[in-house]
Amino acid sequence: MHTDPIYRPRKRLFIGVLLFACLLVLVVAFLVWWIPSVGLANIHPSLPLLFGSILGAVVLTTLGGLTLLILTLLTGRDFFFSDYMRGIVIKYLFPAIIALGRCCGLDRDTLQQSFIALNNQLVRARKLRVPADKTLILLPHCIQMFDCEIKITGDVNKCVRCGKCDISGLAQLAEEFGIPIAVATGGTLARKIIVERRPRFILAVACERDLTSGIRDSYPLPVVGVLNRRPHGPCFNTMIVLNEVRQVLKEHVLPPKT
Ligand code: SF4
DSSP: OOOOOOOOHHHHHHHHHHHHHHHHHHHHHHHHHHHHHHHHHHHHTTTTHHHHHHHHHHHHHHHHHHHHHHHHHHHHHHOOHHHHHHHHIIIIIIHHHHHHHTTTOOOOHHHHHHHHHHHHHHHTTTTTOOGGGGGGEEEGGSOOOOOOOOOOTTGGOOOOOOOOOOOOHHHHHHHHHOEEEEEEEHHHHHHHHHHHHHEEEEEEEEEEHHHHHHHHHTTSSEEEEEEETTOOOOSSOOBBBBHHHHHHHHHHHHHEEE
């Protein structure tokens, strides 16, 4: 098991990019209104006002969404009272912000870490408590020791818990909480597992890239992402901080009935 302290990515970076996005929306909206308005006034004097009103409504909606997101992130409370709005944020706004951050020269991994942390906060703000059998722990196969002879894809319980990799601790934890656990070798298998098991809450362990796409693809299913550690390089004998997984489960999973 990896013993790093629990990793806390920088939320402020993403909030900074969000504020920059607000400014950009205002500047672009002004230019989009001002440039054609000169010509529109020649067609009819009231056209600039009409065009300005429509544009203003679009800008206010966008700024409202960005402001709600910043407030949710700063306070930890859920200001997105509808799944529809939360969906727009996760599916479209976050990726747009990541693209904007990339244009500003920010590191992709760092931005994706922020995305995952902020998604986790949005899930946390909903204060979900899900029965253990409606929860799913989804793992990447690279967590298994590369030369382990047991094929655990499909059934983690085949692991004999020799302790050479983190599958052992995770299987133990899943058993303790009574939660189903699965290993996916890629996005397609992960989707198949989700369709078959129909969980109401997923704890997914993976790298930045896979978690970012997994969270987006799985929406509206709430997914908390836990980053794996890669001391031996990507996709090879990766590790997790078991306590990080335990904390998420304690927060979102109802204790098994006795
Ligand atoms: S803990 Fe399980 S999966 Fe990992 S090396 Fe040992 S038997 Fe294989």
